[in-house]
Amino acid sequence: MEKLLVPIDGSKHSMDALLEAKKLGSRCNTSKITILNVYPTMKQLKYVQYESDYSKIEESMVENSKKILQEALKLFEGYPGEVNTISKKGDPAEEILKLSEEGDFDCIIMGNQGLGKFSRALLGSVSNKVSNHAKINVLITK
Structure with missing residues (x-):
């Protein structure tokens, strides 16, 4: 396997999937x-009441995404390949x-559960959707 995609x-x-x-x-x-982190669009955040809150919330999500990815990179210190x-x-x-598909990956490695019931209710089971629709192998860790 030359190229792995790890959504977190x-x-x-x-994080277990990363390891x-x-x-x-x-x-x-x-x-x-x-390593991929995807944060939701404002349309997906159905519970946001005021448009004035959008920019603050999106800014917070972007910062959180960066933080998650920085933490993930720490786990790969000393890894011989490209991350x-x-x-x-x-x-x-x-x-x-x-x-x-665009990145020509060989395999997706991801955890079987995400952040919790609220996220699943809002977005559905990401691992379920990916495993059912991916055109490449998917390894789901527990």
Whole structure:
């Protein structure tokens, strides 16, 4: 496997998936691991009442995404291959699927659960959508 895509949301399950990707990548001499964080659009945040709150909320989500990716990179110190990060706005499952095709990845490695019941109610099960619609292999960690 040359290229792995690891979508994360900062949850314990996604960080476990990162560690699994690091182990697998080291064993398989994977040359490139891409860590992806997707934060929702304002349309997905149905509970925001005032448009004036949008910019503050989006700014906070962008900063949180950067923080999550910086923490993830720390886990890869000393990793022999290339590791990069991508932050995107959109529907997590759709963005993961789109990048997996555009980036010519060999496998998606992700956790089976995200941040919790609220996120699942809001966005649906991302791992379920990805595993059902991906055109490449998906490894779901527990």
